[in-house]
Amino acid sequence: MPRPASSPSAADPVLHFDRSGAEREDDRLLDRVLADPRTRVVAVRRDATPLADGHLLLLGVDELREAGTVAPAGADELGDAGAAATVGADELREAGTTATVGVGPHSDVREWAFLGRDGEGAAIVLAVLADDAPDAIVADATWAPLRAAGGDLVDVEAELLTTAVALAGWLRDAPFCPACGARTQLRHAGWSRHCPACGREHFPRTDPAVIVLVTSAESDDRILLGANAAWAGQRYSCFAGFAEAGESLEDAVVREVEEEAGVRLRDIAYRDSQAWPYPRSLMLGFRARVVADDDARPDGEEIVEVRWFTRDEIGAALRGEAEVQLPGAASIARRLIDEWYRGIA
Numbered sequence: 001m002p003r004p005a006s007s008p009s010a011a012d013p014v015l016h017f018d019r020s021g022a023e024r025e026d027d028r029l030l031d032r033v034l035a036d037p038r039t040r041v042v043a044v045r046r047d048a049t050p051l052a053d054g055h056l057l058l059l060g061v062d063e064l065r066e067a068g069t070v071a072p073a074g075a076d077e078l079g080d081a082g083a084a085a086t087v088g089a090d091e092l093r094e095a096g097t098t099a100t101v102g103v104g105p106h107s108d109v110r111e112w113a114f115l116g117r118d119g120e121g122a123a124i125v126l127a128v129l130a131d132d133a134p135d136a137i138v139a140d141a142t143w144a145p146l147r148a149a150g151g152d153l154v155d156v157e158a159e160l161l162t163t164a165v166a167l168a169g170w171l172r173d174a175p176f177c178p179a180c181g182a183r184t185q186l187r188h189a190g191w192s193r194h195c196p197a198c199g200r201e202h203f204p205r206t207d208p209a210v211i212v213l214v215t216s217a218e219s220d221d222r223i224l225l226g227a228n229a230a231w232a233g234q235r236y237s238c239f240a241g242f243a244e245a246g247e248s249l250e251d252a253v254v255r256e257v258e259e260e261a262g263v264r265l266r267d268i269a270y271r272d273s274q275a276w277p278y279p280r281s282l283m284l285g286f287r288a289r290v291v292a293d294d295d296a297r298p299d300g301e302e303i304v305e306v307r308w309f310t311r312d313e314i315g316a317a318l319r320g321e322a323e324v325q326l327p328g329a330a331s332i333a334r335r336l337i338d339e340w341y342r343g344i345a
Contacts, residue, residue, distance in 0.1 A: 016118055016119030016156065017115075017116055017117075017118065017124070017156050017159055017160050018116050018117050018118075018119075019115070019116040019163075020114075020116045020117045021191075023114065023189070024114060024188040024189045024191050025188065026189075027187075029114055029189045030112055030113075030114060030125070030189050030190070033114060033123035033125055034061050034112065034125065036122075036123060037060070037061075037062070038120075038122040038123070039060070039061055039122060039123040039124070039125060040058035040059065040060065040118070040122060040123070040124050040125075041058060041059040041060065041061060041063075041064060041124075041125055041126075041127050042056070042058060042115065042124060042125070042126050042127070042160065042161065042164040043059060043064070043127045043129055043137075043138060044126060044127070044128055044129065044164050044165055044168040045129040045130070045131065045133050045143065046131055046145075047145045047146050047147070047165050047168075047169070047277070047278075048143045048144055048145045048146075049143070049144070049146070049149070049161055049164070049165075050138040050141035050142070050143055051141060051142050051143070051144050051149060052140065052141050052142070054152055054153075055153070055154075055157060056149075056153060056157040056160065056161055057138065057141050058124070059127075059138065061125075064109065064127060064137070107130075108129050108130050108133035108134075108137055109127045109128065109129060109130075110128045110129065110130055110171075110172065111126075111127075111128040111168075111171040111172070111186070111190065112125055112126065112127060112128075112190060113125065113126040113128075113167055113168075113171060113186075113189060113190025113191065114126075114189035114190060114191075115160065115163060115164060115167070124160065126164045126167055126168060126171075126190065128168045128171050128172055146161055146162060146165045146277070146330070147278075147328060147330060148328075148330075149161070149330075150162065150329075150330030151328060151329030151330035151331075151334075152329070158330070162275050162276075162277060163275075165277045166204065166206075166275060166277035166280060167190065167191070167204060169277055169279055169280060170204040170205065170280065171186075171190060173279070174193070174202070174205075175193075177193075177195035177197065177198060177200060177202065178202070179195065179198055179200050180195065180197050180198045180200075182195050182196065182197035182198065184196075184202060187201075191203065191204065204280070205280050206275075206280055206281070206282045207242055207280055207281050207282065208242070208243045208249070208281075208282050208284060209240060209241060209242045209243065209276075209281045209282065209283050209284065210240065210241065210242075210243060210249055210252045210253050210256060210283075210284050210285075210286060211238050211239070211240035211283050211284070211285050211286070211332055211333055211336070212238055212239050212240070212253050212256065212257055212265075212285075212286045212287070212288055213238050213271075213285070213286070213287045213288075213336040213337065213340055214238070214239065214257060214261070214263065214265070214287075214288055214289075214290055215287065215288070215289050215290070215340070216289070216290065216293055216308070217289060217290050217291060217292055217293050218293070220340070221310060221311060222293075222308045222309060222310055223308070223309055223314070223337070223340055224261060224263070224290065224293075224296055224306055224307070224308055224309075225237060225238065225306070225307060225309060225337075226238075226239055226260060226261060226298065226303040226305065226306045226307075227298075227303065227304055227305040227306075227307070228302060228303060228304070229301065229302060229303070229304045233323075233325055234323045234324045234325055235324075235325040235326075236307060236309075236324060236325070236326065237326070237327045237333045238327070238333045238336055238337070239256055239257045239260045239261055239303075240256065240283070240333070241255075241256035241259075241260070242281075249270075249284055249286075250268050253265065253268050253286050253288060254268070257288070259299060260298070260299050260302060260303045260306075261296055261297070261298065261299075261303065261306045262295055262296060262297040262298070262299070262306075263290040263291065263292070263293075263295045263296050264290065264291040264292070264295070265288040265289065265290060265291065266288070266289055266290075266291055267288060267289040268286055268287075268288040269286060269287050269288070270284070270285070270286055271285040271286060271287050271336060271339070272285045272332060272335060272336070273285060273332070274331070274332035274335075276331075276332070283332045285332045285335070285336050287336065287340070293308065296308070309324075311341060314326070314337065314340075314341050315341065318338075318341065
């Protein structure tokens with residue numbers, strides 16, 4: 001039976017996660033680690049993963065094999081998943097793949113990738129499952145998306161799951177060369193794609209985005225939050241948006257907040273960052289002060305309401321004593337708000 005990664009009785013608890021990036025240069029890495037009984041698997045279906053007792057559930061390769069879900073890495077690239085179990089290692093390598101574990105034509109695993117190693121040196125790999133893979137392929141587990149689970153996981157589990165979800169999204173959504181349209185071949189243990197037609201190499205994309213906690217002009221006793229047109233209920237958050245081509249992060253902060261809330265900013269200071277694979281963002285958190293409180297107004301399109309909140313009002317929302325809903329615990333928006341509420345300068 002699969003075991004929670006953080007359980008003291010687990011053979012390979014993830015108390016440490018090392019990406020071990022240099023190992024990706026080894027063309028046979030996935031062959032070896034998928035044959036190693038110590039290797040643990042993070043299964044990702046869309047953005048969800050199995051949990052047990054509130055912890056990330058790591059599986060053994062054999063456990064997926066016994067469930068009838070394992071196919072050779074990159075079998076879809078060969079154009080015939082039904083023949084996956086009969087493809088030889090040399091043929092797979094010629095097709096730009098490496099792993100040769102397989103059990104048959106109805107595999108639920110679409111791609112494999114090497115994520116890194118735990119503190120004991122055991123490999124941790126990603127299994128990208130088909131979108132329609134059944135819950136039952138992992139016994140005694142609850143499936144949950146990163147958005148819902150991330151805030152409850154210990155830091156190392158959250159980092160591991162964020163990495164897995166981000167890489168899974170790229171592996172699933174970008175099989176073709178954006179330059180010429182040819183189908184690409186996986187390399188570097190799942191961390192790059194080679195185009196056999198035009199020779200280009202492609203890597204997982206990360207888009208920088210800024211997110212800003214805005215404070216009052218005169219003091220830090222109030223913050224300005226916005227309600228997005230796509231959100232239901234009384235949900236408010238920090239202002240955010242992608243950095244544009246040729247734009248500095250600070251310029252992006254000024255532009256986004258002025259566009260969304262109508263205010264000019266000063267005293268812009270970087271606070272923290274967070275990888276956020278929805279779909280592939282790197283959120284860069286800032287705090288800034290408005291020039292004039294009374295200028296605040298929504299753009300009426302993306303942001304339908306802006307509102308000043310006092311510490312007492314935010315405290316009530318954090319305790320669940322108000323109708324206002326704040327960002328989820330896993331988000332950097334919530335972290336920025338929490339730090340301000342606790343008086344962290």
